[in-house]
Amino acid sequence: MQGVLAAAYDCLRRDEAFAFATIIAMRDNAAAHAVPVGSKILVKADGSAIGDLGSPELNAAAATRLLHALNESRGGLWHCGVDGEAQRDDLTIYIDAFTRRPRMIIFGAVDFTRALVRVAKTLGYHVSVCDARGAFATAERFPEADDVIVDWPHRFLRGLTPRLGPSDAVCVLTHDEKFDIPALVEVLRTDAGYIGAMGSRRTNEKRRARLEAEGVGADQIDRLMAPIGIDIGARSPEETAIAICAEIIATRSATPVPSLRDSSGPIHRVAGHEDGDLTQCRVEDDDSSNAR
Amino acid sequence: MLDLLDEIERWLTEGHRVALARVIDVQGSSPRDPGAAMAVCETGEVRGSVAGGCVEGALVSEALKVLETGAARLCTFGYSDDEAFAVGLTCGGTIKIFLELVS
Known part of the structure; x- marks a missing residue:
């Protein structure tokens, strides 16, 4: 290539x-243009450019457009004159924009983690698994993860570059307050677009109180999706991973979905019981269960 | 796109000619957004997709023309097309695709 x-x-x-522009069509009056259809120019985030669209003025106009497209992570069609003049359509140019891959950070090297890594990889995330316990956080247990880190979650987050942004997701699956709380205090200081934490409804009540006690504002705590995932009756690690990722997609696209956070009642239902029987099949909302 | 470029690089290294097709505009309902891409090797191998599978077959013959002539081309698929019944989008939308030879 x-x-x-x-x-x-x-x-x-x-x-x-990066973003790049391709000339995809020329009007007949542009036939004398210095370069043919298919010519390209690429611009990186630092402003450096490679390629040629046929005139210095057009290259400069394209570079400005491309930087804008890169920042908005949105391409599209651009009509202009042979020197990049607006309100002309001698040239039709297509702009492609590519951002870095979104990141998913999963805290807790548990069975649910492995399934979540797989689904997140399918969705194109760069996936990091972090757990302070070296016996659990191993590359052998999470072969699909991009990296497996043995560290305290909050310490790992502080050293993370670049900082988490709106397209990134953090899932806290540790089920252990001594890891969860410092991690969530730190995560809620970032601009991560999705922050979810596993645990029963009772665990979540306690968690909210602990976060408040740590001085995290109510508006920040409200960003937390917990219990994590949408209510599709998920039970296995794989089903739970789908429920979590569905919630992440819905959060990004601002689409209303039945999040467990916004409902009440049991997280896990016994199969075969109708809604009317819910009170009878409420599972023990106990921290020792693996309730989400 | 990375997967596609991995494959394109492999085909080129093996000495094959390769065409790249990209969705550049979409009107109405369509399975994929602009930017969706498909690569066609002269051996007939295909990677990626530009729609839900409904126009990919027809696009391969367009790509083979690009491989033959080396000239880039624009194609439109959709109900407004004369060939709508042959290769239209079942969802009723129209997509514009830019095809070019990769060197």
């Missing part, structure tokens, strides 16, 4: 954000 596509390939492999 040569030229701009080779540069694009390089950026994708290094997980670097």
Whole structure:
């Protein structure tokens, strides 16, 4: 591969954000343009450019457009003159924008984690698993994860670069206050787009109180999706992973879904019972159970 | 797109000609957004997709023309097309696709 596509390939492999423009059509009056249809220019986040659309003025106008597309992570069609003039349509240019892969950080190296890693990888996330217990956080247990880190979650978060942003997700599956609380205090200081924590409704009440006691504001605590996932009656680690990822997608697209956080009643239902029987099949809302 | 480029790089290294198709515009209902891409190798191998599977077959023959002539082309698939019944989008939308030779 040569030229701009080779540069694009390089950026994708290094997980670097970039945008590139391709001339896809020319009007007859632009037939004398210095370069043919298919010509490209690529711009990276640092402003550096490679490629040529046929005139210095057009290249400069394209670079400005591309940086904007990169920041908005949104491409599209652009009509302009042969020197990038607005309100002309001599050239039709298509802009592609690529951001770095979104990150998912999973705290807690438990069975639910392995299933969540798999679903998150399917969705294109760069997935990190972090747990302070070296016996559990091993690459052998999570072969699909991009990295497995043995560290205290809050310490790992403090050292994380770049900082978490709106397209990133954090899932706290540790089920252990001494890891959960410091991790959540730290996560709620970031701009992560999705923050979820596993645990029963009772665990969650206690968790909210502990976070308040740590000085986390109510509006910040309200960002927390807990119990984690949407209410689809998920039970196994794999089903739970789907319920969590469905909630992450819905959060990103601002689509209303039946999140467990916004409902009441049992998280796990016994199969075969109708809604009217819910009171009879309420599972023990006990921290020792693996209730979400 | 990374998967696609991995494959394109492999095909090129093996000495094959490769065409790249990208959705550049979508009107109405369509399975994939602009940016969706498909690569076609002269051996007939295909990676990626531009819709839900409804136009990919027809797109392969367009890609083979690109491989033959080397000239980039724009294709439109949808109900407004004369060939709507042959290769239209069942969902009723229209998609514009840019095809080019990768070098």
